[in-house]
Amino acid sequence: MPDRTTPATDPGPPPSSSLGDSLAGGWADRGEELPPEDWGRARGRRRTGTVWLFALFITAMALGHAWISDELTSQAFLAWATIFTAISFQALPFLVFGVALSAALTAFVPPSAYQRFIPSKPSHAVPVAGASGALLPGCECASVPIAGSLIKGGVAPAAALTFLLAAPSINPVVMIATAVAFAGQPEMILARFVASLLAAVVIGWIWVRFGRADWLRLPTHNHAPGASRWQVFRESMLHDMMHAGGYLVVGGLAAATLNIMVPREWLLAVAGMPVVSVLVLALLAILLSICSEADAFVAVSLTDFSPTAKLAFMVIGPIVDLKLLAMQAGVFGWRFVARFAPLCLLVGLLSTFLIGGLIL
Amino acid sequence: MNRIAQGLTLVLLGAAALTSTIPTDLYLNWVKAGFGPFLIAAGVAMVLLGVLVIASELRGEDEAEEEHGHGADAEVVAAGNTVSAQESASAVERDYEEAYGRGRGTQGHDHSRAPGVAWLLLLPVLAVFVVAPPALGSYTVEATSGSSGPPPEDRRAGAFDDGVEEAAPGEVVSMDIRQFVMRAWIDEDRLLVGQEVELTGFAVPEKDGDGWYLARLQMACCAADAVVNKVYISNEPAPEADTWWTVRGTWVEPEGELSEVSQHELTALEVQEVTNPPDPYE
Structure with a gap:
């Protein structure tokens, strides 16, 4: 068969056309949407093209490693590259963990299991979800895909969103990191826990009352009955990794740029003003996108600011930041982010002022 | 982005994570040493997932070609007896591939193709292999x-971990710059007065002046949260920027309140270049 001798370079007249037709028959019988007629034809060629593209990319990297690496001496660029790589690589293990856990939830946990643990009434489910956020060790990169799979599993969106906010804010690792950073100031640890949990639960309740389902764009995975659980796991993990991972890099780029560009002197100029300093640190938390497990160490280093301002840095950071916004957009869509992020910022700030006023 | 591209991207990203941890110590430039095992695990997981995705895609291609070999039969089966074809195991698997792997969802959202933003996952790969920051x-x-300003760990007196209290009279205490500035800023008993200390860090010449700083970055998690700790030295000529030095010296006791001090100074007694710098952060 001549057309099978060189399958990698030229599949010849599209071999899959007859297959496509036969499958199309099967699809039509089940009343499903037809795949477009031409999707399969150029696939083999396109795949070969992809492989060539990557071969070219790897060659270019090898050449770049040999020739360009020594030319890159601009200090500002290197510092930027270091911070970008640092943010990406620090988030990577958490992202992989979160994506794997979320895929496992999708593939191996039947929706009925959630209904047993989480109350069906959304307004009751929200506090339960907030409290269970204290159990998952991880940062915000892990919680976005997990919240997505919770919603797909039938959990009320408001409850899943509360979990999304609470998990990176009050989990054990974050609380321990806060305790280490603020040694000798237990009131700060308490304030962080209460303010973050309060904000997450209140946002959940507001979403129960005012949220609309069509603001959330969730891809509906229609698993074929023949798909094994491991196939569902693999596909779900790939899907989340590509969506959340791509946007994680967007967030890392933005955060690294701002980290280099915003001079710290500007901050010191406003540190003395009572309300403005709180808003400035909240803004800084959004821009810097520091992992929630590290933000306490940065907060404590901002020594010129009031305790309430430091609290704002730690409450806002895990629920609104550039990296998180980009990842949420990847999983839930920009329509959602445009409504959810301002809500989080507003409620988070109110909660900070309230708890900061009471405890600190 | 098709499935082959997604698989290859994952393999490259995993390879970048593994390259920077196992054969080299590059990752210490960016994150805490404790992240090493997690990065290795994440790298292995990504390579594995990428290989599985590519394998499933190529297997799909092989099946398609085999089907083409028996194209006539397949068409007869499909046209004549769809039900039995669907019941056969291979057809079910193929349906799955079409419905989930490469087909279209109910909203016209194609699950097999990742959004263009996923190409950005190649940027960290480029950063590691070409720039190696x-x-x-x-x-x-x-x-x-x-x-x-005062150091990040605003610990109260009595919580120092620098070994100054345990030091015998005349003993040189070797400590981190972080520990030194913390002691200098917080210790109201001023135990550092007259105490010889040994600090290691990199040199930062003063922009307009003859002095220089011995500095070290303190990292909680990754380089994005790095905090600068530095000590001013004026009685030794400034070395080249970013060279590593071990300095033995004594604290210059400031006048007035400790909390009002803007920077701490060390009188250097002996400076020695470090040829093989340790973990860049402390």
């Missing part, structure tokens, strides 16, 4: 010159 150094210290 170094640890932060004198540039960052200069850029954050205004933020000099």
Whole structure:
């Protein structure tokens, strides 16, 4: 068969056309949407093209490693590259963990299991979800895909969103990191826990009352009955990794740029003003996108600011930041982010002022 | 982005994570040493997932070609007896591939193709293999010159971990710059007076002046949260920026309140270049 001798370079007249037709028959019988007629034809060629593209990319990297690496001496660029790589690589293990856990939830946990643990009434489910956020060790990169799979599993969106906010804010690792950073100031640890949990639960309740389902764009995975659980796991993990991972890099780029560009002197100029300093640190938390497990160490280093301002840095950071916004957009869509992020910022700030006023 | 591209991207990203941890120590320039095992695990997981995705895609292609070989039969089966074809195991698997792997969802959202933004996952790969970013150094210290102040770990007296209290009279205490500035700023008993200490860090020459700083970055998690700790030295000529030095010396006791001090100074007794710098952060 001549057309099978060189399958990698030229599949010849599209071999899959007859297959496509036969499958199309099967699809039509089940009343499903037809795949477009031409999707399969150029696939083999396109795949070969992809492989060539990557071969070219790897060659270019090898050449770049040999020739360009020594030319890159601009200090500002290197510092930027270091911070970008640092943010990406620090988030990577958490992202992989979160994506794997979320895929496992999708593939191996039947929706009925959630209904047993989480109350069906959304307004009751929200506090339960907030409290269970204290159990998952991880940062915000892990919680976005997990919240997505919770919603797909039938959990009320408001409850899943509360979990999304609470998990990176009050989990054990974050609380321990806060305790280490603020040694000798237990009131700060308490304030962080209460303010973050309060904000997450209140946002959940507001979403129960005012949220609309069509603001959330969730891809509906229609698993074929023949798909094994491991196939569902693999596909779900790939899907989340590509969506959340791509946007994680967007967030890392933005955060690294701002980290280099915003001079710290500007901050010191406003540190003395009572309300403005709180808003400035909240803004800084959004821009810097520091992992929630590290933000306490940065907060404590901002020594010129009031305790309430430091609290704002730690409450806002895990629920609104550039990296998180980009990842949420990847999983839930920009329509959602445009409504959810301002809500989080507003409620988070109110909660900070309230708890900061009471405890600190 | 088709499935082959997604698989290859994952393999490359995993390879970048593994390259920077196992054969080299590059990752220490960016994240805490404790992240090493997690990065290795994440790298292995990504390579594995990428290989599985590519394998499933190529297997799909092989099946398609085999089907083409028996194209006539397949068509007869499909046209004549769809039900039995669907019941056969291979057809079910193929349906799955079409419905989930490469087909279209109910909203016209194609699950097999990742959004264009996923190409950006190649940027960290480029960063590792081409740029191989170094640890932060004198540039960052200069850029954050205004933020000099008491150290991040605002521990109360009695919680020092620098070994000054245990030191025998006349003994040189070797400590981190972080520990030194913390002791200098917080210890109201001023135990550092007259105490010889040994500090290791990189040199940052003063922009307009003859002095220089011995500096070290303190990292909680990754380079994005690095905090500068530095000590001013004026009685030794400034070395080249970013060279590593071990300095033995004594604290210059400031006048007035400790909390009012803007920077701490060391009288150097002996400076020695470090040829093989340790973990860049402390």
